[in-house]
Amino acid sequence: MASKRQQLPSRVLVLGATSAIANGVMRPLAEQGARFYLVARSPEKLKAVASDLETRGASAIFTCVMDLDDTASHEAMLAEAAEKLDTIDLALLAHGVLGDQERAQTDYATAEAILRTNFLSAVSLITWLANYFEATHQGTLAVISSVAGDRGRKSNYVYGTSKGALNIFLDGVRNRIDRSGVHVLTIKPGFVSTPMTAHLPQTGLFAHPAAVGRWILKAIEKRKDVAYVPPIWAVIMLIIRSIPNSIFKKLNL
Numbered sequence: 001m002a003s004k005r006q007q008l009p010s011r012v013l014v015l016g017a018t019s020a021i022a023n024g025v026m027r028p029l030a031e032q033g034a035r036f037y038l039v040a041r042s043p044e045k046l047k048a049v050a051s052d053l054e055t056r057g058a059s060a061i062f063t064c065v066m067d068l069d070d071t072a073s074h075e076a077m078l079a080e081a082a083e084k085l086d087t088i089d090l091a092l093l094a095h096g097v098l099g100d101q102e103r104a105q106t107d108y109a110t111a112e113a114i115l116r117t118n119f120l121s122a123v124s125l126i127t128w129l130a131n132y133f134e135a136t137h138q139g140t141l142a143v144i145s146s147v148a149g150d151r152g153r154k155s156n157y158v159y160g161t162s163k164g165a166l167n168i169f170l171d172g173v174r175n176r177i178d179r180s181g182v183h184v185l186t187i188k189p190g191f192v193s194t195p196m197t198a199h200l201p202q203t204g205l206f207a208h209p210a211a212v213g214r215w216i217l218k219a220i221e222k223r224k225d226v227a228y229v230p231p232i233w234a235v236i237m238l239i240i241r242s243i244p245n246s247i248f249k250k251l252n253l
Contacts, residue, residue: 008217009089009140013037013081015068015125016095018045020194021144023052024213025092030056037062037081037088040095068095069117071124078128087136090220091129093122093143097159098196104158111158118162123169130173133182140183140220143170147188147228150237153253174225186226187216190233 012029014022017038026036030053038053040046043065050061062084064077082088099114122143133139148156149163167186174184191206212229219227228234243251 008032008034008221010034011085011087011089013039013078013085013088013091015039015091015093016144017063018042018049019094019096019144020209021189021192021212021216022092022094023049024209024211025094025216026053026213027056027210028213028217030054030058033057033059035060035085037064037085039064039066039068039077039081041065041067068121068125071121074121074124075128078125078132082132088129088132088139090140090142091125091133093125093141095121096144096162096196098156099159101156101158114158115162115165118159119165119169122166126169126173130177130182130184134177134180137181140185141173142185142187142216142220144187144189145170147190147233147237149188151241151248155253183220183223185216185219185224187219188226188228188233188237190228190230190236 008029010033012026012034014026014036016022017026018040030036036053036058038046038050038061040049046063046065050063054061062081064080066073066077096118097114100110104111104114126141126143129141133141143166145166146160146163148160149167152160170184170186178184189207189212191200191203192209192212193202193206194209207230215229215231216227228237
């Protein structure tokens with residue numbers, strides 16, 4: 001893990017810009033006058049996010065309405081983002097779905113849709129961005145994964161599989177382009193109070209998106225490879241990963 005600090009980025013591409021965690025990252029950057037290229041599926045929500053960032057001090061905001069499952073459109077969109085921002089300092093991948101685990105257990109199409117959004121569309125975006133950053137010898141590629149990718153549990157193993165596969169892909173990309181000066185950050189949030197988790201009991205382990213955003217920015221400054229947010233999840237997942245399968249398979253998780 002590298003320890004050298006870097007300045008916070010000022011030209012920022014955000015994929016899944018209407019997510020609560022993405023907003024927790026973008027607001028402090030907007031207050032420092034950052035420029036943004038924002039991509040999201042809902043034009044109404046995207047307009048509201050752009051207006052909020054402009055009010056907070058963003059120096060320029062460009063928007064693109066897109067369903068990121070449409071991988072055929074990624075290359076043109078990413079090239080436009082690089083052109084509009086002059087260059088990309090930070091690309092934050094924040095899109096994803098939790099999906100319906102119970103339905104996915106009996107319906108392959110549901111499982112495939114979860115994997116397509118959380119993994120395959122991310123692979124398409126990361127591939128383009130990794131090559132872009134490697135060619136420019138700079139930049140941070142920050143991807144929101146999940147602690148769910150650390151070990152499969154019966155309550156969300158399809159979602160967890162998509163994030164686990166994403167973690168391994170990012171490990172490989174990091175190993176490939178770290179020496180070119182590119183920072184690849186895997187972000188593993190625990191429970192966060194967002195619309196995605198609104199149906200779950202909000203226990204004391206839930207974090208606010210603004211706090212999660214600040215932890216992510218600290219991880220970017222410190223050029224961390226992997227960041228559990230909040231950090232207590234590194235300990236929690238170490239314990240969970242250490243439970244023998246003979247015991248783990250009998251737990252109700």
